[in-house]
Amino acid sequence: MFSVNDISPLTFAATAGILVVSYAYSSLAKGSRGNHPPGPIGLPFFGPRLSSTPWKDFAEWGKNYGDILYIKSYGKGIMVLNSHPAAVDLLDRRGSNYSDRQTFIMNEYLTRGLSFGMVNVGDMWRKMRRASHECLSKTGVTRYYHVQEREALIFTQNLLCDSSKWNQEVARTAASGMLTAVYDLPPRESINDPLVSKFNDFHEILISAVTPGLIEYSPWLQYLPSFLTPWKTKAQHRFLELSSFFGELMQDHGEQESSAFAPFLIREKDKLGLSDTESAWLAATVVAGFGSNNEALLWLFLALIAHPEKQQKCQEELDAIVGHSRMPTFEDRDNLPYIRATARELLRWKAISPLGTEHVSKEDDWYQGYFIPKGTMCLANLWLMNRNREVYGDDVEEFNPDRFIDSEGKLKPSISDTKDGTLCFNPGPSVNSAQHYNISLFCHFRSMCPARHLSNDIIFIFIARLLWAVKLSAVVDKTTGCPIIPDLTATIVDGVKTQVTLIPRVISDELLTSHMQTPASF
Numbered sequence: 001m002f003s004v005n006d007i008s009p010l011t012f013a014a015t016a017g018i019l020v021v022s023y024a025y026s027s028l029a030k031g032s033r034g035n036h037p038p039g040p041i042g043l044p045f046f047g048p049r050l051s052s053t054p055w056k057d058f059a060e061w062g063k064n065y066g067d068i069l070y071i072k073s074y075g076k077g078i079m080v081l082n083s084h085p086a087a088v089d090l091l092d093r094r095g096s097n098y099s100d101r102q103t104f105i106m107n108e109y110l111t112r113g114l115s116f117g118m119v120n121v122g123d124m125w126r127k128m129r130r131a132s133h134e135c136l137s138k139t140g141v142t143r144y145y146h147v148q149e150r151e152a153l154i155f156t157q158n159l160l161c162d163s164s165k166w167n168q169e170v171a172r173t174a175a176s177g178m179l180t181a182v183y184d185l186p187p188r189e190s191i192n193d194p195l196v197s198k199f200n201d202f203h204e205i206l207i208s209a210v211t212p213g214l215i216e217y218s219p220w221l222q223y224l225p226s227f228l229t230p231w232k233t234k235a236q237h238r239f240l241e242l243s244s245f246f247g248e249l250m251q252d253h254g255e256q257e258s259s260a261f262a263p264f265l266i267r268e269k270d271k272l273g274l275s276d277t278e279s280a281w282l283a284a285t286v287v288a289g290f291g292s293n294n295e296a297l298l299w300l301f302l303a304l305i306a307h308p309e310k311q312q313k314c315q316e317e318l319d320a321i322v323g324h325s326r327m328p329t330f331e332d333r334d335n336l337p338y339i340r341a342t343a344r345e346l347l348r349w350k351a352i353s354p355l356g357t358e359h360v361s362k363e364d365d366w367y368q369g370y371f372i373p374k375g376t377m378c379l380a381n382l383w384l385m386n387r388n389r390e391v392y393g394d395d396v397e398e399f400n401p402d403r404f405i406d407s408e409g410k411l412k413p414s415i416s417d418t419k420d421g422t423l424c425f426n427p428g429p430s431v432n433s434a435q436h437y438n439i440s441l442f443c444h445f446r447s448m449c450p451a452r453h454l455s456n457d458i459i460f461i462f463i464a465r466l467l468w469a470v471k472l473s474a475v476v477d478k479t480t481g482c483p484i485i486p487d488l489t490a491t492i493v494d495g496v497k498t499q500v501t502l503i504p505r506v507i508s509d510e511l512l513t514s515h516m517q518t519p520a521s522f
């Protein structure tokens with residue numbers, strides 16, 4: 001019988017050598033730490049320390065480690081793509097491997113996989129994308145023009161009456177516009193409107209469902225007996241309660257012959273292949289997207305208050321093109337390049353979704369000599385891409401709409417205006433135009449924001465109508481006599497807090513009132 005004692009020291013050393021080499025080879029093939037993209041290591045298991053603005057941490061680390069970072073956080077592999085070409089290569093060209101979403105256990109219990117923004121690429125995702133395309137495509141959104149125009153008018157008028165709670169008014173209007181677009185409901189008058197509150201709560205629920213808590217780090221906890229997991233029962237009840245609420249909304253407001261989203265989902269039910277519950281959740285999660293528009297409009301106030309000279313340029317354009325006898329409409333859009341540049345700059349300056357949505361790799365992959373294991377979470381650092389100095393110049397931190405205006409005063413084309421996304425915004429002599437891109441606000445990947453046209457429309461018409469009617473100024477500090485300029489380095493995490501003074505520019509309130517006669521619904 002063979003025994004270890006029979007092996008000579010030489011054979012033993014040779015065998016051990018072969019084992020070490022083959023272990024090293026197989027770990028390399030499986031992607032040992034050494035073969036992952038570089039990145040800081042930090043504490044065992046916990047990984048490197050992340051601040052409340054991780055996109056800034058990633059940008060800082062990128063200076064040492066390069067455009068593709070890999071970190072392990074709480075045992076989870078995360079790859080961060082700091083450059084647009086790398087993001088396009090992986091999330092678009094190899095999108096079939098990187099289109100899964102991170103699974104959050106809490107999200108599964110609360111939404112049963114029906115929250116549109118968190119659906120994995122697959123049958124359900126395709127159905128939801130197809131259904132939303134009808135109403136959110138570039139031509140589809142034209143049906144909402146009058147809804148957005150009217151909301152921007154009501155918003156402006158309400159601010160003229162009382163500007164002290166301007167940020168609440170922003171929240172009201174963002175929710176109200178989406179409720180009309182989806183359920184064909186009349187405008188909501190107050191932030192305390194029960195439906196607005198309900199969707200505010202729902203928005204919070206969706207966020208909490210994807211905010212990692214203890215259960216995400218210790219998934220086995222979910223299998224404990226029910227008396228030890230009351231959160232599970234609570235989440236399941238919440239799902240049923242929300243499903244029945246959204247179902248009733250669909251029934252009450254979805255049966256009309258209007259071109260709002262919910263009635264469309266009901267009419268086309270068979271063609272779209274979505275069950276009643278799935279349609280109800282799709283409609284509700286589209287409404288919940290108002291949070292992003294709300295955030296963009298909050299930043300708009302800060303940008304305009306801090307930059308009266310940019311505001312004035314917008315108003316000069318409005319005065320020249322629209323005049324004082326009528327309000328701007330979507331028909332004026334092509335003739336208002338500076339307003340459009342302001343809208344675009346707003347989203348570049350303060351990325352609303354700085355890291356996009358998490359993508360997860362389905363299979364092992366190799367990229368630029370690095371190994372990316374299956375199940376790696378991939379984040380596109382959109383915040384940083386929109387601060388590429390080679391593309392935007394050295395004043396990337398500034399709010400400067402002029403960067404999008406060419407020497408003839410026209411709006412420069414944006415990546416969304418080009419098919420292949422390879423447009424170079426500001427090519428210097430050393431820049432390879434095929435490698436540089438101008439703007440990455442909504443992502444250009446397979447799961448790019450389906451509401452990008454709608455959001456662009458909303459931001460455009462709000463800037464146009466608001467600045468047509470009023471001038472925004474900072475409040476003056478009574479003791480110093482100086483204007484209180486808001487903190488522009490703050491992030492939405494800190495909250496957007498500032499006071500604003502409104503100086504009316506319109507001839508009379510009657511003019512605004514006359515615009516209220518526009519149709520109230522579809």
Ligand code: HEM
Nearest residue numbers: 116117286289292352353356357442443447448449451455
């Ligand atoms: C200024 C406003 C907005 C910005 C900047 C924005 C940005 C984004 C970004 C960056 C993504 C991630 C794409 C990816 O990583 O793959 C995304 C996805 C998404 N957005 Fe938006 N968004 C905005 C408004 C909205 C609104 C109003 C809605 C609701 C109608 C919405 C619904 C979604 C959905 C459902 C997804 C996930 C798409 C999918 O998984 O296929 N967004 N958005």
